[in-house]
């Protein structure tokens with residue numbers, strides 16, 4: 001008897017297949033909902049490579065986020081920025097987030 005394959009609910013599948021840009025805008029909407037001030041570099045052509053997509057600030061909290069699709073990979077510069085920011089000052093958080101991290105992100109930014 002073949003094993004029964006469990007399928008993900010359609011809602012979850014749809015959410016995991018967003019583009020990086022759409023996901024980033026969802027994250028920005030979430031951050032606005034939780035009263036973060038948001039910075040995003042719209043045109044990074046002449047900026048340092050790898051700087052995180054989003055900087056979120058609220059009293060007592062400074063968060064840098066690099067948004068990726070489920071299969072997206074960090075460039076070496078992006079990984080370096082996240083590591084250096086994380087090690088910079090206690091309380092500063094820098095991480096790579098993906099659509100599958102959504103539930104954790106909601107809890108974390110709350």
Ligand SMILES: [Mg+2]
Pocket residue numbers: 020053066067068
């Ligand atoms: Mg990105």
